[in-house]
Amino acid sequence: MAVTSMSSVAFAAYSVTGGGGGASQASTMPAGGTTTVTVANRSAIVSWPAVTLPNGTPVDGYRVFRYDGGGAAQTIGAGCAGLITSLTCTETAGAPGTWRYAIAPVYKSWQGAEGPRTPATIAAPQLALTGSTNITVVPGSVNGSITKFVPGQTVSFRLNNPSTGTFVPGSLNPSPVPASGTADVSVTIPTSVADGSHVLYAVGSGGDVASAHFTVTAPAPTPTGLALVNGGAFAGVEKIGLGDTISVTFSDSLNVASLCSTWSGTGDQTAVGSVVVDNNAASGNDRLRVTTNAPVCGGAFKFGNVNLGTAGFVTANTTFTATIAWGAASKQLTVTIVSDSVDAARVNSTNTALYTPDAAITGTSGRAVTGTASVTGMHF
Numbered sequence: 001m002a003v004t005s006m007s008s009v010a011f012a013a014y015s016v017t018g019g020g021g022g023a024s025q026a027s028t029m030p031a032g033g034t035t036t037v038t039v040a041n042r043s044a045i046v047s048w049p050a051v052t053l054p055n056g057t058p059v060d061g062y063r064v065f066r067y068d069g070g071g072a073a074q075t076i077g078a079g080c081a082g083l084i085t086s087l088t089c090t091e092t093a094g095a096p097g098t099w100r101y102a103i104a105p106v107y108k109s110w111q112g113a114e115g116p117r118t119p120a121t122i123a124a125p126q127l128a129l130t131g132s133t134n135i136t137v138v139p140g141s142v143n144g145s146i147t148k149f150v151p152g153q154t155v156s157f158r159l160n161n162p163s164t165g166t167f168v169p170g171s172l173n174p175s176p177v178p179a180s181g182t183a184d185v186s187v188t189i190p191t192s193v194a195d196g197s198h199v200l201y202a203v204g205s206g207g208d209v210a211s212a213h214f215t216v217t218a219p220a221p222t223p224t225g226l227a228l229v230n231g232g233a234f235a236g237v238e239k240i241g242l243g244d245t246i247s248v249t250f251s252d253s254l255n256v257a258s259l260c261s262t263w264s265g266t267g268d269q270t271a272v273g274s275v276v277v278d279n280n281a282a283s284g285n286d287r288l289r290v291t292t293n294a295p296v297c298g299g300a301f302k303f304g305n306v307n308l309g310t311a312g313f314v315t316a317n318t319t320f321t322a323t324i325a326w327g328a329a330s331k332q333l334t335v336t337i338v339s340d341s342v343d344a345a346r347v348n349s350t351n352t353a354l355y356t357p358d359a360a361i362t363g364t365s366g367r368a369v370t371g372t373a374s375v376t377g378m379h380f
């Protein structure tokens with residue numbers, strides 16, 4: 001009996017014994033026709049022309065073969081596996097790559113030669129971000145779409161590693177992935193994500209993975225300069241009081257509402273308040289704070305404090321009236337003392353004053369303030 005295989009046997013002979021005179025009739029298995037392959041998302045729709053035996057007898061069906069670019073036979077997907085009795089089949093959820101499809105006709109236990117191999121490319125899953133991919137305010141979001149995903153998957157999002165990266169919240173619309181393999185993506189980049197370059201991975205529940213790059217440039221503000229400036233003299237004596245200023249310069253713009261709840265926008269701001277100098281605070285040094293009971297700031301001003309570096313500024317807890325100003329262009333917070341106190345004293349020393357910001361202060365970047373600033377020298 002003739003034997004066929006998936007290899008290069010070009011044809012196979014078979015014989016049929018006639019019912020009448022015992023005569024033997026020889027024929028030849030036909031070779032497979034040329035496949036036509038249409039790719040839709042991750043599916044390959046393979047079709048081919050019918051062939052018959054030389055005597056016109058239809059074949060029983062066809063076997064479908066898929067090869068990689070190097071000619072290695074692949075396991076055919078369920079939709080095209082086994083004997084296909086129609087003239088088309090569909091392999092779904094195809095692995096990305098360029099494949100070659102061929103068919104061979106089958107009649108009884110014989111198989112004809114495979115027809116020509118037709119190439120078809122299954123595209124890899126993709127994630128494409130649209131709009132800005134540089135996050136300057138955290139939390140922020142990146143938006144885009146996935147394409148060429150196997151339908152039916154839900155998708156989660158990870159940063160910088162598709163299997164171990166931190167999950168970030170995101171949504172897929174529609175979800176699960178529809179038949180088209182395409183869905184919109186919106187992902188939140190939390191404040192916890194550091195500045196720098198990152199890779200966003202869209203991870204399908206069925207194993208598809210696609211990635212896209214984005215950057216975060218949302219620096220945390222830090223105080224870069226502290227100035228305690230003598231602006232006046234009380235009764236002819238230079239000491240802390242009327243006209244003196246406390247200025248802190250920041251590296252980046254502040255969210256002004258984090259200083260004063262009723263401040264808003266990106267322009268200059270002012271408020272009235274108080275400078276409080278705590279006599280010999282916990283550090284042993286006098287400590288300067290800025291407060292307000294003005295309704296405009298909801299009764300609280302977030303400043304932090306200045307360890308004045310010496311106990312010599314005041315002899316009792318002392319409150320001065322003050323004006324507070326935020327300079328948007330200079331990124332400078334300036335507090336001006338507008339009253340005097342007999343409890344103040346002259347300090348002329350080389351002590352170092354240290355400003356520690358209130359942890360509630362945030363930058364327009366969305367990040368909390370970090371760091372301290374100091375100044376050494378004569379103050380007030």
Ligand SMILES: [Ca+2]
Pocket residue numbers: 279280285286310311312313314315316
């Ligand atoms: Ca003191």
Ligand SMILES: [Ca+2]
Pocket residue numbers: 230231232233234238239240241242243244380
């Ligand atoms: Ca002064």
